[in-house]
Amino acid sequence: MARKAAIGILDCGASGGRVFALVMQENHLRLIEIHRFAHSPQRYWQRLEGEQNRVSRLCWNLGQIYEGLLQGMGKIAQREDLELRSLGVDTWGSDGTWINASGDVLGLVGTGRDARWTAAREEILQQVGGHELFRLTGTRSEPFCVLNQLYWYTHHEPDLVATAATYMPINSLLHYYLCGEKAAEYTWMSTTQLCAPGEARYHDEIFTRLRLPLGKMPPLVQPGTRLGMCHTELAESVGVHPLQVIVPATHDTASAYAAAPVEPERKPILISSGTWTLVGIGRGTPITSDAAYEAALTNIAGCEGVYLHAVIMGSWPAQALRRAWSARDGIELSWDCFNRLADSGPPLETILDIDDPIFYAPQNMESAIVQFCHQTGQTPPQTRAAMARAVYEGLALKTAVACEHMQAIADHSADEIVIVGGGTRNSLISQWLADATGLPVRTGHPDATALGNGLIQALTLGWIDSLAEGRRLVRDESQERTFEPRQICDWGQAREKIEKW
Numbered sequence: 001m002a003r004k005a006a007i008g009i010l011d012c013g014a015s016g017g018r019v020f021a022l023v024m025q026e027n028h029l030r031l032i033e034i035h036r037f038a039h040s041p042q043r044y045w046q047r048l049e050g051e052q053n054r055v056s057r058l059c060w061n062l063g064q065i066y067e068g069l070l071q072g073m074g075k076i077a078q079r080e081d082l083e084l085r086s087l088g089v090d091t092w093g094s095d096g097t098w099i100n101a102s103g104d105v106l107g108l109v110g111t112g113r114d115a116r117w118t119a120a121r122e123e124i125l126q127q128v129g130g131h132e133l134f135r136l137t138g139t140r141s142e143p144f145c146v147l148n149q150l151y152w153y154t155h156h157e158p159d160l161v162a163t164a165a166t167y168m169p170i171n172s173l174l175h176y177y178l179c180g181e182k183a184a185e186y187t188w189m190s191t192t193q194l195c196a197p198g199e200a201r202y203h204d205e206i207f208t209r210l211r212l213p214l215g216k217m218p219p220l221v222q223p224g225t226r227l228g229m230c231h232t233e234l235a236e237s238v239g240v241h242p243l244q245v246i247v248p249a250t251h252d253t254a255s256a257y258a259a260a261p262v263e264p265e266r267k268p269i270l271i272s273s274g275t276w277t278l279v280g281i282g283r284g285t286p287i288t289s290d291a292a293y294e295a296a297l298t299n300i301a302g303c304e305g306v307y308l309h310a311v312i313m314g315s316w317p318a319q320a321l322r323r324a325w326s327a328r329d330g331i332e333l334s335w336d337c338f339n340r341l342a343d344s345g346p347p348l349e350t351i352l353d354i355d356d357p358i359f360y361a362p363q364n365m366e367s368a369i370v371q372f373c374h375q376t377g378q379t380p381p382q383t384r385a386a387m388a389r390a391v392y393e394g395l396a397l398k399t400a401v402a403c404e405h406m407q408a409i410a411d412h413s414a415d416e417i418v419i420v421g422g423g424t425r426n427s428l429i430s431q432w433l434a435d436a437t438g439l440p441v442r443t444g445h446p447d448a449t450a451l452g453n454g455l456i457q458a459l460t461l462g463w464i465d466s467l468a469e470g471r472r473l474v475r476d477e478s479q480e481r482t483f484e485p486r487q488i489c490d491w492g493q494a495r496e497k498i499e500k501w
Contacts, residue, residue, distance in 0.1 A: 019072025273423020
């Protein structure tokens, strides 16, 4: 059997990783799922020097992610119909660590929900206000921004930084393991508050004013850059032939947007839906106005321009409830069962501002929901169904508010919402978002992030002439669904409550 040339993709999200192969078959591009693996952060407890109390650290299991990548490569090698030609990695838009001159990792990779970054953010905002940071970088200050991590290490663990040679984003580290080249990709770095707005360069003023080590940052590269060949020994160890390492849009949202089934004549709002919900309107230049700042918007880089962007708590609260209920019952609650619970709950009985800080990293999500209800004068949900519905409706409401603000600020009259990513599988949220916004919602590919990653590599390899061509070659319109808005609940009144809070 003749082997087909294949592009390898690691799409690593905050709750799991997936390895895919993209192949050209009869003038169509086909995405093949090869391997899925779970990875979850681990909690460590430490006693700081001079302190009596212990603190906990939630850190990524880097070895588990790397092992999942190698297993995926090995499974491609075992297939008689595929020959791997290239490989690229995308991840969520935060977190990294330091390596020394020998390439050794210096410490654990803390997650974006680590309390250290929140403390660092408060220190930064005392020196450079949030409004000024937004003007300088185009990016809104959030606890998970890499600027906070870099600042914490520089000013609270200077001995570690003195030993380090380079700060490496988590996707850069995985590429480094594959081929030995150090580089940070621009769409990912555009989320960090370390770059100038809309420009692929580090912002000298940020590094100078906050006394950060600019010389220890990796070079910036664009999506589609060929980093080099995979280590021969590594390729041989998993059974693949020598292959190129090509940097995709390493920010998973940028890769997802690259694969969104947009129509040239339409004016969409794009949503990448998963653990986080990321809402974007494509633009030629960033918007750093006072109105954009007050509306909690940000600017991120994509493969085809800049996106005015809102970052909203996505399925995270639902994930936390599902984990807690599964642990309590001693049996895993499936997402289908969770969604049926939500569908059976009372409509708009409890209104949650899903982006309230209380939901960011609580020890107990149920308790956080009860506390929020008490703070806002509401009766807490009395059943699991009511609680499940409240978090989904809260997501739809917060997204609807963001869509309204973005359209006004960007002077963009949208005629549809296009959702890509894992959230496309959840018809409840798609329908409730249509109801809450009054716009039709069209769902694209559930694995759009992996698909966009592969399309960028395909463009570099010369398989396609443009991303638009790649989207046409892979698109299956029969799998797309459209949800029309309905007038069955008073979503407008619920939105007013969210905006008032």
